[in-house]
Amino acid sequence: MAARCSATGACFRAFAAPCARRASAAVHVSSAQQPSSSGGAGGSGRRRGVLQLLAGGAAAGLMGSRSVAAAAAVDEAEQVLLDPQWPEQFPFRPEFFQRYDESSDADFYEQPRFVTHIDDGAIRALTKYYAEVFPASGSKDAALLDMCSSWISHYPEGYTAGRIAGLGMNEAELKRNSVLTEYAVKDLNEDPKLPYEDNSFDVITNAVSVDYLTRPIEVFKEMHRCLKPGGLAVMSFSNRCFPTKAIAMWTSTGDLDHIWIVGSYFHYSVPGGYSAPQAKDIGPTKKGSGDPMYVVFARKQA
Template structure:
């Protein structure tokens, strides 16, 4: 007989899956985060949530909606300042001089010349709102300062704690919203400047066909992150749907058992042949020829999984994705924080993870997609049998941006 799962008491800790939802002028957003050692009698939580967790059992769920400024620091006009342009410390990344650009985020340490900022400052990034001549306008507000936040929590697991709980008091919702969430939205609806002159440069500027002629059967994300990605695609894929897997490799990230007609378009013949989900294989170099050799309106779902960072004409490719989708069809672009360094674009390597979602979203909107959404998954444990467990204990973060053809 199976013993009942324990209720959460002061002798226990809990794994709690948090989901924070919010909206911007361009899209709806949700951030998924696994808090692994929650002690509701000790930790900093919204009072209603702390009360709901005390005595909760696995599967228990809670939801609350909070006004702007309730869970993260609120919007303060005084935190928007005009400062000299030369207050931005010059630095080079991959040989390129990085300049402040409107809508972009940068580490506080780059404003060491500004009063109150220390060179070792570890606070989250500030945002540049505009650059004009010798002056620039910066925003020190939290990226979510003006957003209403919906917080959902579900108890995944309850377990006995070992010894006293020591260390800092975690403020779980603040931790979830720190250093990233909000960066994917535009500043006041104004389009972010994602166009430095070196944006599409790559370390290996040679032909992609030659690079991918060598089989590269690597798993770009661990098994836990793959599960999140398959789950994200499950909400977009219906049985029997026609799927285009752009820049396809040895694995198409669809839910196991889903019947679908999958066309894989990619460069690595060996990887395409190894992908058992593919009913049709098309060898094509999107960087050499962004136009897809496929009929308009011929797919229900287009996937670009873990490969967007290699595109040198991403706007043109997403415009083509829109063309080959039927009305109401969806596009899903996903990525993590791992890539082939020789082929990743310079801009991608420069951006924060959450800014990368903003870049993808920007291209989707420019292409004509509507109903756009972004989602992130962070802080799950890496599987114990993963080959990278000795280097990284956390599962690979996952970021997904979706849009619909009107």
């Protein structure tokens, strides 16, 4: 059964249509595809209108007084979370986390997909970023969790640590992932509890999968529980997805809006528990030269 949110039903159907023909491959959800709201006409005005529609105006602080149109300086991504103007309460209603395809995720991911969902440039950018923030390779005391993992984690070549756990939806894919020291199969949309002890990991990564989480606040609470004090959580994303399985709020907004959305998960999940979330555009410096790549990250501080 396909669930539809009244505020976004039309655009939800529009995004699902091409995916019906390409069910096994991620597709671009570019700025040009974003739906117009009744009060906006393109660019940042369109994004602002969609977020206001989604959150009843509560998320309008995302834009503040500055433009966040998609074709500007690289540091624009960082600016989104410098003064996010978080509403007092989490602004997104349950229907914003519905998907066009509400059928079993286990069935959807049953067949292994040994493909990459971002291009080589984006992969290199993510790997380079990981190399900059990970504990030194070879550290026997270091523990990392690759959440929503698959057959490849995009970790630096030859990277090792005392523990690298993978948590994903397809066992065949996880078995193929040579960087992992262990793995577990779990559907976080069914049960967001992570199967790990408190204070277990120095780093938790999630590559191009945060847009599929239907219970992100619960998942981010669990991430906080499982991180060691001072541990780092890194959420990365591009503009590619399986549109029928991405949440309505994601497919209805643009890249810079996504930064604010992911930042809100850190902010609201454990008040005061994470450092203020930060964002970085790590993609190609020349816009339009390949898949964009963004990271939103924070550390456990309480």
